[in-house]
Amino acid sequence: MSPPPARETVFIHEATPVKYGAGAVDDAGWELARLGVRRALLVTDPGVAAVGIPDRVRASIEAEGIEVVVFAGARVEPTLESLQAAADVALEADVDGFVSVGGGSSIDTAKVADLIVSHPAEVMAYVNPPVGEGRKPPGPLRPHLAIPTTSGSGSEATTVAVLDLPELRLKSGISHRFLRAHQAIVDPALTRTLPGEVVAATGLDVVCHAAESFLARPYDSRPRPASPADRPPYQGANPVADVWSAKALEYGGRYLRRAVEDADDLEARGAMMLAATMAGVGFGSAGVHIPHACAYPIAGLRHEHVPPGYSDDHPFIPHGISVIVTAPAAFAFTREASPQRHGQAARLLSGGESNDLPEVLRELMRDVGAPPGIGALGYGEADVDDLVRGALQQRRLLDVAPRAVEADDLAAILRASL
DSSP states (O other): OOOOOOBOOOOOOOOOOEEESTTGGGGHHHHHHHTTOSEEEEEOOHHHHHTTHHHHHHHHHHTTTOEEEEEOOOOSSOBHHHHHHHHHHHHHHTOSEEEEEESHHHHHHHHHHHHHHHSOSOGGGTSOTTTSOOOOOSSOOOOEEEEEOSSSOOGGGOSEEEEEEGGGTEEEEEEOGGGSOSEEEEOGGGGTTOOHHHHHHHHHHHHHHHHHHHTSOBGGGSBOOSSGGGOOSOOOBOHHHHHHHHHHHHHHHHHHHHHHHOTTOHHHHHHHHHHHHHHHHHHHHHOOOHHHHHHHHHHHHOOOOOOTTSOOSSOOOOHHHHHHTTHHHHHHHHGGGOHHHHHHHHHHHHTTSOSOHHHHHHHHHHHTTOOSSGGGGTOOGGGHHHHHHHHHTTHHHHTTSSSOOOHHHHHHHHHHTO
């Protein structure tokens, strides 16, 4: 009989350098020059472009003598086509660096464009299996300065880019340490123009990131890989990720309601931007699991929902909404694996007032006006089997959960979330 596989004893912590504070965006040109960029692609979306923030960034960059090519066609919830369009512009423009200005969609678009320019291939070659080939980038990417304008995805601090695949009726992503931005500028003043509904959706994404990573299976519960190159980006809960995730949970509970209610409450909106970055650092190391695995088919199976507060140029389910709607049921399922950790997460989010994480989440969702479940997004009992099939394709996420989860468990979680 062969001996059991050795358990993992190593975790890795990497983090994007972050410059934070009101007015920090005006350092964009200085930061790109420091990174050695001479010709940059500025990636943004039409909504952010309309409020003038990219113009301010461009002026700062050009003041440093750096040429700027603007791609303002990033799509909220990027598709294969929109990512390829950005990569094509970058290739034609022959840029040597990238700056993203916007939410997670713009940042993810810049990550993928950078990947394709640095290591040319079809986008699907890099998409996580079994949806794509799962090819690993052979080396580092060109410099990327990420400037978030929302307080949600934490993409400025993560190793992941997410894309929607409508023809497959699901979402997937590309995940590798080389996708992490080289520098981030987090300026709370950039969130003043965000509608409350957008702040709610993105803020719930922060909370879910933080909770999932805090409650992930411990990093040392995995088998040790045969090679250091085979260590997954999502390693499981570890002492460093715990610090970031815990603080993000605390900030989400303390500041999200205020940030939704008042656009001029820069303390609250700034704290939520910090929480987004902190949660991004946490889940970029520890990982996310059941709510995110369910979120991909929830967002990808139907394209009918028009979210309030967002541009109405195409229907979609905001990522923060697609993850939070199953989170209460998911954490009710995982609670038996680590009841003390679940109680601690609830206390962090509630300011010490509750040990019941699913109920704390439901209260927060109600207070910020989020849909109470997937039924409000157009799903019913007849859709459960398709949603389960889509979630099962995210096995790399499900394997991060603290409790083993199979098809019947996912079906129960989704039915409880209707």
